[in-house]
Amino acid sequence: MLNCPIDGLILECDNNSLKCAHGHSYDKAKxxxxxxxxxxxxRSKSPGDSKxxxxxxxxxxASNIYKPISEKINQVALSHTETLATNILDAGCGEGYYLTQLEQAAKKEELETNLLGLDISxxxxxxxxxxxxxxxxxxxxxxxIPIADQSLxxxxxxFGFPVFSEFKQKLTTNGKILLVESAENHLIELRELIYPEIKPYQQNNYQEALDLGLTWGKSDTLSYQVELNKEQLAELLIMTPHIHRANREKLEQVKKLDKLALTINVNFRLLQIK
Ligand SMILES: C[S@@+](CC[C@H](N)C(=O)[O-])C[C@H]1O[C@@H](n2cnc3c(N)ncnc32)[C@H](O)[C@@H]1O
Incomplete structure (x- = not known):
């Protein structure tokens, strides 16, 4: 179901590489x-997230602080796994935490899925x-997305970067998009510490998706409290865009904290073709 990114032709397996009918060839990394x-x-030499x-x-x-988010994703994803070998793409999958958790959950419930993860990094x-x-x-x-049209x-x-025109093209007629995004109070205690002011929250209505004929389906919100230790706090600051936009002095103060209690607040919204 993979397509050549140059001419869109089907990619066929050829030993350890994939080839299209025009001879464009892509090696499988070891x-x-x-x-x-x-x-x-x-758009750059190494696009997307850095090493x-x-x-x-x-x-x-790996410390499973976001495990409840992953469990919620599994619940939604597996409730859509009605047919054999449901094709699921994680678009902007990062280092693969959520998709590998989904793989394990599907295996436990003996559900057959065909999982794909893509990232620009x-x-x-x-x-x-x-x-x-x-x-x-x-x-x-x-x-x-180098995947056959109407196959997902x-x-x-x-927490990614949706491109709705591309997503819609890849979906089957009953296909759905699950958007997982920060809700109003996500990491609010940290944001209050590092920004001079907190902008009022506005949920993105994604008019471009609605203009394409996509409609909103079910939505849900998850909210819980965690306590991060110094290392987890440092990791969180590196993995989010906060470190680039925050006030430097305040950021240094936060890095000195031994622990911080935080709210995790996440929205789950489904978009569907009809
Ligand atoms: C905030 S991270 C989220 C990663 C993962 N979904 C998670 O929650 O752990 C955003 C990810 O999107 C990737 N990314 C950025 N632009 C992208 C694009 N145009 N296409 C695919 N991935 C992209 C980045 O490399 C990064 O891994």
């Missing part, structure tokens, strides 16, 4: 992932590929 990111979709951000996110997520996909050999990991962009039953976009 870790098992495939790089299908074209130069046109690469340092990926390492920080990997360590933070090579470092993220290299880390993800080490976690599971059963998931198809791709270095690619949400702006050009569910697209997960978790």
């Amino acid at each position: 870790q098992g992932y495939i790089n299908l990111l074209t130069v046109q979709n690469k 340092e951000m990926v390492a920080a996110r990997q360590s933070f997520l 090579k470092f993220a996909i290299q880390a993800a590929a080490k976690k599971s050999k059963n998931i198809q990991w791709l270095v690619a962009s949400n702006r050009q 039953d569910l697209i997960l976009c978790i």
Whole structure:
């Protein structure tokens, strides 16, 4: 179900590489992932999250602080797994935490899924590929998803960058998009410490998605409290954009804290074709 990112033709397996009928060839990396990111979709030498951000996110997520988020994603995703081998893409999968958790949950419930994870960051996909050999990991962009049109039953976009025109094209007629995003009070205690003022919260209505004919389905919110230790706090600051926008002095003060109690507050919204 993979397409050549240059001409859109089907990619067929040819030993350890994938080839289209025009002869464009893509090697499978020894870790098992495939790089299908074209130069046109690469706006810098190493687009997406850096090696340092990926390492920080990997360590933070491994402590299972966001496990309730992952469990909620699994619940929604597996309730859509009605047909055999449901095709699910995590678009902007990072280092693969959520998709590998979903793989395990599906296995436990004996549900057959075909899981794909893509990210524009090579470092993220290299880390993800080490976690599971059963998931198809791709270095690619949400702006050009190298997967056959109308082949995906569910697209997960978790704290990511949705490209709705592309997502819609890849979905089956009953396909859905699950958007997982920060809600009003997500990490509010940290934001209050590092920003001079907190802007009023406004949920994005994604008019561009509605203009494409997508409609809002079920939505849900998760809220819980955690206490981060010094290391987890440092990792959180590296893996989020906060470190770039925060007040430097305040940021240094936060880095000195031994612990911080935080609110985790996340929205789950489904978009569907009709
Ligand atoms: C905030 S992180 C979230 C990662 C993962 N979903 C998670 O929650 O752990 C955003 C991710 O989107 C990736 N990204 C940025 N632009 C992208 C694009 N155009 N296409 C695909 N991935 C992209 C980054 O490399 C990064 O891994």
